[in-house]
Amino acid sequence: MSKVDNEIRGRLALITGASGGIGSACARDLWANGASLALTYYNNRQPVDELAHELLKSPGSEGLRISCHKVDTGSAEDIERLFLEIKKQHGQDGPDILISNAGYGKRRTGILDVSLEEFDYMININLRASFILAKLSIPHMEAQKWGRIIFVSSIAAQGGGINACHYAASKAGLTGLMKNLAMKHAKLGITANDIAPAMIGETGMIPDAAFVEGTPGDVKNIPVGRLGTPQECANAVTMLCRTGYITGQSILLSGGLK
Numbered sequence: 001m002s003k004v005d006n007e008i009r010g011r012l013a014l015i016t017g018a019s020g021g022i023g024s025a026c027a028r029d030l031w032a033n034g035a036s037l038a039l040t041y042y043n044n045r046q047p048v049d050e051l052a053h054e055l056l057k058s059p060g061s062e063g064l065r066i067s068c069h070k071v072d073t074g075s076a077e078d079i080e081r082l083f084l085e086i087k088k089q090h091g092q093d094g095p096d097i098l099i100s101n102a103g104y105g106k107r108r109t110g111i112l113d114v115s116l117e118e119f120d121y122m123i124n125i126n127l128r129a130s131f132i133l134a135k136l137s138i139p140h141m142e143a144q145k146w147g148r149i150i151f152v153s154s155i156a157a158q159g160g161g162i163n164a165c166h167y168a169a170s171k172a173g174l175t176g177l178m179k180n181l182a183m184k185h186a187k188l189g190i191t192a193n194d195i196a197p198a199m200i201g202e203t204g205m206i207p208d209a210a211f212v213e214g215t216p217g218d219v220k221n222i223p224v225g226r227l228g229t230p231q232e233c234a235n236a237v238t239m240l241c242r243t244g245y246i247t248g249q250s251i252l253l254s255g256g257l258k
């Protein structure tokens with residue numbers, strides 16, 4: 001039997017959308033577990049700079065590195081440039097851990113409100129980006145026979161949530177992509193999973209409970225009676241990184257919402 005290796009200390013984690021609620025919580029948690037970080041932002045540089053500054057000052061971070069990169073995940077060229085920057089700043093061809101989290105949501109009531117341009121835009125950012133990121137990450141992971149790929153999907157992948165059909169399609173596509181990668185790359189030490197959150201507060205998407213009052217995601221309808229937290233998403237992400245026996249799974253974080 002091959003040796004079990006769930007060590008994430010000293011690994012490099014690439015987290016897209018680290019300027020947002022869930023991405024920044026994942027960055028903190030993986031850093032606390034000893035990972036170096038490559039963090040991306042798009043419009044909001046300041047939160048990522050502040051996060052990097054804070055983490056680098058924290059005790060126990062000797063020998064760890066953080067790099068920050070501006071990336072539009074809708075652009076293949078931007079993602080390719082990101083990998084060149086990672087090579088330059090971390091000395092490796094790709095990350096050991098990929099957290100493809102950057103995403104975009106649009107609340108619309110029905111398919112008739114979604115234009116073709118809007119559909120393509122959503123798919124590029126939420127689904128195509130994860131395909132490109134995984135494709136660029138896997139050669140390094142295969143070479144070292146160790147890798148963790150985690151997509152941030154959504155309850156919308158199963159038909160729930162408050163977003164429109166193109167968001168649901170993009171997130172369901174992520175789950176299909178993840179399951180295929182999990183089966184194809186398991187023998188090479190690479191696991192692939194997704195987390196499927198619903199109604200996570202302290203994020204740009206759901207700033208607070210008042211934001212969703214009167215919608216299907218109203219806190220009144222959530223069995224545990226509250227929004228989820230970015231830290232709870234990060235807990236699941238770190239657990240998946242540290243548990244190589246889990247692959248091909250979508251972990252629903254929804255407070256009991258179906």
Ligand SMILES: NC(=O)c1ccc[n+]([C@@H]2O[C@H](COP(=O)([O-])OP(=O)(O)OC[C@H]3O[C@@H](n4cnc5c(N)ncnc54)[C@H](OP(=O)(O)O)[C@@H]3O)[C@@H](O)[C@H]2O)c1
Binds near residue numbers: 040045105201205
């Ligand atoms: N909050 C929820 O309840 C919930 C539920 C299910 C799934 N999710 C998923 O969780 C992920 C993180 O969202 P969040 O809830 O943490 O919301 P958030 O705080 O708004 O974060 C969104 C992140 O995505 C980045 N982003 C958006 N468009 C981008 C683009 N074109 N290129 C690169 N980065 C882009 C943003 O970067 P800038 O701010 O720098 O522009 C930001 O870092 C998303 O994939 C979302 O679909 C969230």
